[in-house]
Amino acid sequence: MTLMLPCFAILNPMKKVKVLNITGWGRSGSTVLGSILGNHQDFFFGGELRNIWKQSLLNNRLCGCGVPFKECSFWKKIFDNGFGGIDNVDPDQIVKKLKFSYYSRFAPMKLLPFGEKYFRACAVSLPEIEKLFLSIREITNCKVIVDTTKSPLYGYLLSLMDNLDVYVIHLIRDPRGIAYSRKKKILQPDKEKVIYLERFNSFDSSFKWNMRNLLSECLWKKNKDKYLMIKYEDFASEPKAVVNKILDFISESRALTPFISSNEIELGINHSAWGNPSRFKIGKVELKIDNEWKNKLNTFDKFISTVCTFPLLLKYGYKVNY
Numbered sequence: 001m002t003l004m005l006p007c008f009a010i011l012n013p014m015k016k017v018k019v020l021n022i023t024g025w026g027r028s029g030s031t032v033l034g035s036i037l038g039n040h041q042d043f044f045f046g047g048e049l050r051n052i053w054k055q056s057l058l059n060n061r062l063c064g065c066g067v068p069f070k071e072c073s074f075w076k077k078i079f080d081n082g083f084g085g086i087d088n089v090d091p092d093q094i095v096k097k098l099k100f101s102y103y104s105r106f107a108p109m110k111l112l113p114f115g116e117k118y119f120r121a122c123a124v125s126l127p128e129i130e131k132l133f134l135s136i137r138e139i140t141n142c143k144v145i146v147d148t149t150k151s152p153l154y155g156y157l158l159s160l161m162d163n164l165d166v167y168v169i170h171l172i173r174d175p176r177g178i179a180y181s182r183k184k185k186i187l188q189p190d191k192e193k194v195i196y197l198e199r200f201n202s203f204d205s206s207f208k209w210n211m212r213n214l215l216s217e218c219l220w221k222k223n224k225d226k227y228l229m230i231k232y233e234d235f236a237s238e239p240k241a242v243v244n245k246i247l248d249f250i251s252e253s254r255a256l257t258p259f260i261s262s263n264e265i266e267l268g269i270n271h272s273a274w275g276n277p278s279r280f281k282i283g284k285v286e287l288k289i290d291n292e293w294k295n296k297l298n299t300f301d302k303f304i305s306t307v308c309t310f311p312l313l314l315k316y317g318y319k320v321n322y
């Protein structure tokens, strides 16, 4: 009988890789929050790491440092160390296996008798993700890896991996602010082609806002040691205080953040794999709340967004009228 050995051993619990996953619905300030945390000396900001297989390895999009991913010496080291070279990875297969995590409708499967077993099998079938996180920690010597993939199912999948110790920040923003941002045409910098961020109409954005937020709560809220809900409006008004709250939550030092005042930061170059173009910002950045939608989102979209997210928006403390 042949005994199949796993490709890497399960680590001692103390040696698990600490992952901070920011979940919720996009345009909630997750990239800025991730960048700030990534400039903490003990943290590494990977951006939306679920997309590293498709956007970085298959499409060779820009790394946060500004060069095409496959030319970035940092990521070359990570893949050389973890996989014996970037060419030893089959990103197509990984993208296919991760496809289910894009659809919140798969989440109710967790409630079925075989649900947990099914998701555990999905986690086991993706050892490349653990290898990636382990290699990042080995090369950077960081204590925490920040992953801003805002898919509750993806975060849940990470939490089922033996070598990862996953903490979740559930970031919530007023759905009308997101609806306004989601309608905008925003360029994603790239060397080869013109790419814009995915756009949504107010109805679709609001529907996804409900799904993502409800699902985040269902999957994580009972786990008080691993889940923290943060509102964008609080973060944008008092960024330093909120970042300190997050650092306390995951028991990491408050002393090593990039804040130069309560709302100003000094950002260095990062190697985020994918995410909002704000990940390319470096230097001194002043943080302030973005309320442009209050004056610029048209009445129809405000109405659609308010009706479609009722009553959840009241539960999160947002007013019906502005």
Ligand SMILES: [Zn+2]
Residues within 6 Å of the ligand: 063, 064, 065, 066, 067, 072, 073, 074, 075, 270, 271, 272
């Ligand atoms: Zn880079």
